[in-house]
Amino acid sequence: MKDAAAPLAAPHADAAGPLRRAAPALVLFAFLALIPALAEVWGGGYLTSLAMRAMILALAASALDLLIGRAGLVSFGHAAYVGLGAYVTGIFITEGMASVALILPAVIISCALFAFITGAISLRTSGVSFIMITLAFGQMLYFGASSLSAYGADDGLTLWERADVFGTGLLYDNLGLFYTLLLTLIAAHVAASALAASRFGRVLIGAKQNAERVAAMGFDVFRYRLAAYVIAGVVAGIAGFFLANQAEFVSPAYMSWQRSGDLIIIVVLGGMGTRSGALLGAIAFVALEEGLSSLTHDWRLIFGPLLILAALTAKRGIAGLVDAPEARR
């Protein structure tokens, strides 16, 4: 029995070699790594900050794809976690506690806690109800932030400095921030790929396709989904930490449902439940937004039909065109 099992370790996952599987992401990360050098020649600081925006969106979208693509949970309030992470960062810096040793644990704990409480409620529902209830919790945070009169309320909060990394000033210049963000994104990408193939990922993906069967096998599906919800909230919160540092500004608008919608668009455009979908989707989103808005003020009139076209023609989004073949999930 044992001998027979050995060659059957992974019939599908290893269909393509590890290098082929990692190739699209490697190319994208290499491209991103070259952006600051490219900016010297063309685009300047604007190009770097555009790329940082794409990376922040990619980080948040990779978290959302864990929910949508892997677990089948369409959260319509995911920008709330980006905003929460940004606000915790902004408030700590404003209050003179600018060290990452304070900020990051606070971001992680607050996002985990908010995800745990709202997830425990939201995950009792499914389908459209789940979408609506996550939207409602997101809006709750949005209005909460809008009423924070001590921290700028509706107008948002301007930050006079960035987070301090143990006195090194790593994030003070844009280059340091850029590469820290890139490394974080790479780490998140590697972790997300590993998670999808892990025991935990297998339970999540299985439950997306047939929750009743997975429960009949002996898994408490709710607990696995809640854990995924908390992980996705924390990663989005870290994206918010970077957003606050990059923009040197936080605003309730970060939490609005339109931003949550943007994240869903990125996940769908890039390809739900794919290895590099969140990355590709975020880069395409920012590029399209930039390109089209330079053409016309009403760029969304072109963007909308493009999205519909993408949703209709490419089921696995942009990633479906470049990723190595994967099991149909």
Added chain:
Amino acid sequence: MTTLLMVEHLKKKFGALVATDDVSLSLNPGECHAVIGPNGAGKTTLIHQLSGKLTPDSGRIIFNGADVTSVPPHIRAHAGLMRSFQITSLIPGFTVLENAALAAQARAGSSFRFFRPAARDQAVNVAALEALDAVGLADRAAAMASELSHGEKRALELAVALAGRPKALLLDEPMAGMGREESRALTEVLVDLRHSLPILLVEHDMEAVFALADRISVLVYGRIVASGTPDQIRADPVVRDAYLGDEADAAVL
């Protein structure tokens, strides 16, 4: 030899319809106990209550010494009471091996493991492959579950239940929709299993029931009208009455 599964005075109503009416039955170690009955007798409702999908209005279900009457399905499965589904219920986007491996994973330590690839978990793969081997699907391990024939899907349905290394099996019409040959092949598989693994079998295929069952209970309108060895059931006039008009079954009886 204590009773593994004990069902006492189970009742379930849907409005005015009494789907399960004071059902008591038991499953002992090393035995196959079949529940038969005409369509609409409440067989699937009974399975749903035993597996935890439905909660009975009254009565008790004792499994392995613990009262599981109102315990959710995943805890019953974890305790070793594993069910199969009448309508094939697999994970279509997983391979055959992955379907069985996920079931094996449920009984092989925590699944809150986030980084190690599950596909390289040898203990889980071995357990899964043993289950596939038992139903004759080992050579299809790498196929997608969605690509299997109906008969193969039914076999995988059973393999998934086996891969969880259950203490008892609840089989809800394992032969459903199968041809005669496939049905016989699956009966062979169950004949091999039944003395090592207690089975509560709900089945329409009388040939399979009489080949497998050590005891048979007859359910009619939610009520057990007869219970005994296959020979006793064959000779029971009440059972013959219940099956009159259902010629195929009456012929076998």
